[in-house]
Amino acid sequence: MAEQKRLFLLDAYALIFRGYYAFIKNPRINSKGMDTSAIMGFTNSLLDVIRREKPDHLAVAFDNGGSQMRSEAFPAYKANRLETPEAIRIAIPYIHKILEAMHIPIVELEGYEADDLIGTLSVQAEKAGYKTYMVTPDKDFAQLVTDNVVMYKPSRMGNGIEIWDVEKVKEKFEVEDPKQVIDFLGMMGDSVDNIPGLPGVGEKTAKKFLKQYGSLEGLLANTHELKGKMKEKVEANKDLGMLSKELATIMLDCPVEFHEENFELNTPDIEKVTEIFQDLEFRRALENLHRIFKTDANDANSQTVSPEKTTDEVSSGNQQLDMFSVATDDGSKPSESLRGYKTAQQTDHFYQCVDTEFSQKLLLKKLLLQESVCFDTETTSLNTLEAKLVGISFSYEKGKGYYVPLPENDKEANQVLDRFRPFFNDESIEKIGQNLKYDIKVLKNYDIDVKGPLFDTMIAHYLINPDMRHNMEVLSETYLHYTPIPIESLIGKKGKNQASMRDVSLDLLTEYAVEDADITWQLKQVFEPELKKNGLTKLFKDIEIPLVKVLASMEMEGIRLDEKFLQSLSSDLTKDIEHLEHLIYKEADTDFNLASPKQLGVVLFEKLNLIDKPKKTKTGQYATGEEVLSKLAPKHPIVKRILEWRGLVKLKNTYVDALPNEVNKTTQRIHTTYSQTVAATGRLSSNNPNLQNIPIRTERGQQIRKAFVPRDSNYTLLAADYSQIELRLIAEMSGDEEMKSSFIRGEDIHKATAANVFKVPLDEVTREQRSYAKTVNFGIIYGVSAFGLSQQTDLSRSEAKELIETYYETYPTLKSFIAKQIDFARENGYVETLLGRRRYLKNINSRNAVVRSADERNAVNAPIQGSAADIIKIAMINIQDILDSGKYRSKMLLQVHDELVFDVHHDELDILKPIIKETMENAYSMSIPLTVDMGQGSNWLEAH
Structure with missing residues (x-):
């Protein structure tokens, strides 16, 4: 028996809107400043369907001008919808171009909605012996489900795809036949499409009526059985109910025809799709496209190594690149660049391994003659406190660079590093890098100070385009149209544990390491004039770059934690949490899982009936988020206790029990990492752990600050806080x-x-x-x-x-x-x-x-919040200069928005306290004074 043919019909706008809102908190902005979230969301859904299902036939249906029939029947149909977001309006022409380049048919008819086109085609395809998959998150399509027509809900938030067949629809809507979904929608209406429904009938009541009467008509014929206000409302709105059913019914007789030869999925025009994806900067999508259709990206953008290159030059470079292929999901090996960009294999370059004492001394002489040099460290770990150097690469000319491997033996490694100490200590040579703070900290472990001017390409790009990502792969592909060798090629897909870098062959490591330095060198040449053009050079050179070394010092210093105090606090919190649980269960008159939103919702809104019409989530369960419960808390003591319980549980799990795990075994301190390139406003962010979110508003939250203490009895913590700086x-x-x-x-x-x-x-x-x-x-x-x-x-x-x-x-x-x-x-x-x-x-x-x-x-807030961030950065730079030049034992430890925390030696307290206050208050000259509040104590809470 022949296998049943399958047709996939995609609901374009439903997938476009879904994709746009999936990225709403973190929009995808390319280097041109364009919001590509909607295009990316749709494209990802399309490629995912093709990759997973390998369909024989596929088409995409679009709305065109809305439903003329429904608008004539009910002028208010969809009238409550907000205007289409700009990013979606921009997206439509691009999505049309992508589909055309992929040879995927577009189904579109003026005056008809995609629902109706898909409904009509699915009926025709079923008659032709096809099984149709309606690709949409829209529940309205459930009415069309038959033995040969199913809903295909794309994966979201890692939850995987959902297939709604007849049994699934029956289960979801509690009906006997999917066609009853029309009655269900007619009864309860649809706020999204502004279908009114029957007043007072919600999801629960609609399901009950369908079980009793089978249809909307059945209900309307038996209104004498209803009671009270419900009877009045239903009888008074019979016509509205029937109109709602009509509006909710998907048409099955649109003037479109299913001809299977027109719906076959063919091989895309790779060159055209590549051009569009490169314009949009869709690297991953292009990679997925080539993998799905098993094409060679280099066909669309091929370049070769210069024939003039000598055998010796190639030996440490291009010959090795055949080994840099990553296995795809099906075990095949793709080409070097699946995204259509140049790779090392296609680019003229000379990368050399420098592994003898003589050659290293020659390289040093060359480095000392340069005005600026890019360097990059290869290490065994991403944790700078544990990282061991494997090697260092250098580049000072496009397409050229050198790799210096370091022996595993510490003594021998230090001998090699000592040879290059004059370069790192030379204050006249500009040092270029990508995320230089990491390299500075690693070298500091070997007692090497990086001196001279710095240029960090990650920070430069952050200033130029703060909303975009700043990792080297993205920057290289966006600005150089070049795909770097992925680290997974060297050490496997996990990539986080770099200890295996020691196991990589020297030739491969040379190619990989020097390429990083070469790319970073080239990016500097792109970003430097951009900074100047946008008036950002002064901000870059005077604030962001000097701050790199300040943050490196603070991160390496760390702060001591009183673990015994946290153990005691954890025990107290456990008792408080258990006491609250007892009170909540007593008031609810039942035990249940307080951490389960589903169980909590049933207790609050079914058992206790706190409100008449509780809000529900998209999955159909009661909404029990903080916003919902906070509104109920003043009226219902049990809700107030639940919120208090949640706060204590979060406090215990996120901070009290978690912070001791962050203490470094060697230093016995916590070492947070500050990022300069995350918040678009210019504020620093803190992670591993995040010390900027230590709670301060509640009494229990404040107790956590008591766990942060001076290094020993000779020191005290000093906190200096700008007073109302934003105002x-x-x-x-x-x-x-x-x-x-x-x-x-x-x-x-x-x-x-x-x-x-x-x-x-x-x-x-x-x-x-x-x-x-x-x-x-x-x-x-x-x-x-x-x-x-x-x-x-x-x-x-x-x-x-x-x-x-x-x-x-x-x-x-x-x-x-x-x-x-x-x-x-x-x-x-x-x-x-x-x-x-x-x-x-x-x-x-x-x-x-x-x-x-x-x-x-943001137009009002960003300049204020950003100026406050800039001012405290200036203060930090100036204070660190004072601490360094005065050779003080005291250290700057933390920055938390408008506050700085110091570990001050008792002998230096009276000297440094007024200096820190004056330096902060004079960081930026204004017509009104900046004032700083100061406190000191045996822990952070006392000092604050």
Whole structure:
């Protein structure tokens, strides 16, 4: 018996929207500043279907102008939908081009929706003996499911694909026949498509009615059996119910025809697809395309090694590249670049291994003659405290470089390193690198200081394009159109544990290591003029680059942790958690798994019936997130206890029990890693562990800071914190004289604001008035609305609106400043900090109000938050210079947003305390003072 042929029909817009929102928190922005999230999301879904299912026939259906029939029947159909986001509008022409280049048919008909086109084609294909897979996340398609037509829900968030056949639809909707899904939608309506349904009928009630009456018509014929308000509502809205059913019914008779020869999946036009993907900077998608269709990417972009290259030059380079192939999922070996970019195999280059004393001395002489040299370390670990050097590569000319391997024996390795010490110590030679902080820390383990000017390509690119990724592979492919040798080629797919670098052959390691240095050298030549063109050179040279060494010192120093105190705190938290559990179970009159959102939802909203119409998630279970529970907490003590329980559990698991595992066995301290290239605002981020998120608002959270202690009894912790720096900056940048005067007079700014807004004398301001003023002061920076302010306070929305209006009347210049910032962003596409750091706002002119308003808030907030970040960085650089030049024993340990934490020797405390305060307060000159609060103690909490 012949195998049944299969047809896959993709619902284009459903997949495009789904892809766009999957990346909403981390949009995919390419080097041109284009948001490619929607295109990438759709393309990934398309390629995933082709890779997994290897379909014989496939097509993609698009809406075109919406459903004319439904709009005529009900003008409000889909009227509540927000305007299509800009990124999706831009995406459609690109997706059309991709499909055309891949020879995939597009099904589109003016006045018809994709649902109807897919419905019609699936019926025709079934008659022709096909099994049809409707590729969509849209539940409405469940009505079309038969023995030969199924829904294919693409994988999401790692959950894998879902196939909805007849039995699955019956189970999901609790119906006897998939066609009853139409009645289900007619009864409960659809808020997404603005189908009204029957008022008062939700998912639960609709399922109950279908079990009782079988259909909407069955329900409407038996309304005499209903009671009370439900009876009144259903009888009064019979016509609305029938109209809703009509709107929810997918058409099966559109003027489209299924001709199997037109739907065959053919080999794409690789050259055209490559061109589009390269323009969009879709590296992984291009790689997947070549793997799926088993094509050679180099066919689309082939270049060869220069014939003039000598055998000796090639011997340590290109001849080895045949060994650099990575096995694909099916065991085959793809070409060197699956993404259509050049590779070492196709590029003229000379990479040499320098492994004798004589050749190393010659190389040193060459290095000392250069104005700038790129270097890169190869190590056994990504953890700098454990990393052993395997070798160092150097490059100072495009396509050329050298690799110096280091013996495994420490004594012999140090002898080789000593030969190159003059290079690293030379203050006249610029050292180039990608993520130089890592290399500086590794070399410091060998007592080698990297001196002279630095150029970090990762940081340079972060300033040029902060929203893009900054790893070398992405930068190389984006700016050099060159694919580096993947590390997996050397040490396997895990790649994280680099100890096996010692096992890689010297020839292969030379090629890999020198290529990194060569690429980084070339990237510097691209980024340096870009920094200059965008006015970022001063920010790069005066702040970000000097900060690299400061952060390296702080990370290597680390901070001591009182593990015994954390053990005691963990024990106390366990008791508190168990006590809360007992109270919650008693109030609920049942034991259940508090950590299970599903069980919690059933207890709160079915057993206890806390509210009439509880919110549900997309998966159908009750929503029990913090936002939902926080609104219920004031009215229901059990909810307040549940939130408290969650807070304590998170505290215990995330910090109290986890922090001791982060203590380094050798140093007995915690060593966080700071990143300069993550937050687009310019703020530093901290990880492994994240010490910037140590809780401070709750009493139990504050206790964690008690675990951070000085190195020994000769030291004390000193904390220095900028006081209200963001408010001072908004006063400075806006030029509002009233606000500036308050700061100059040294007044409590929140109290002064309250006096102005509530029209009372300063000494008569109540605690409540000050609290409202504080909320508004900080809220203005983040674009707080009347609704937002009412949520944060006990003010009504009208009271909150009036308070904001009075605030702007009090500070009119501030309101004008906000408007100017937004206008500047609209005209230029970015805003700047006081020191020239740029934040690009790609959606500032979007026609989608929600998306646009987010960028309008950023237009105000980013320059303020970014300026605060720049100022504390300057302070850190200046303080580190003082500590180094004075040869102080005291160390700077942590930076947490506006706060610096120091380990200060008792003998130096009286000297350094005023120096640190003065240095921070004078980091940047303004017309209003910067002030710093200081504290000291035997632990961080005491000092803070």
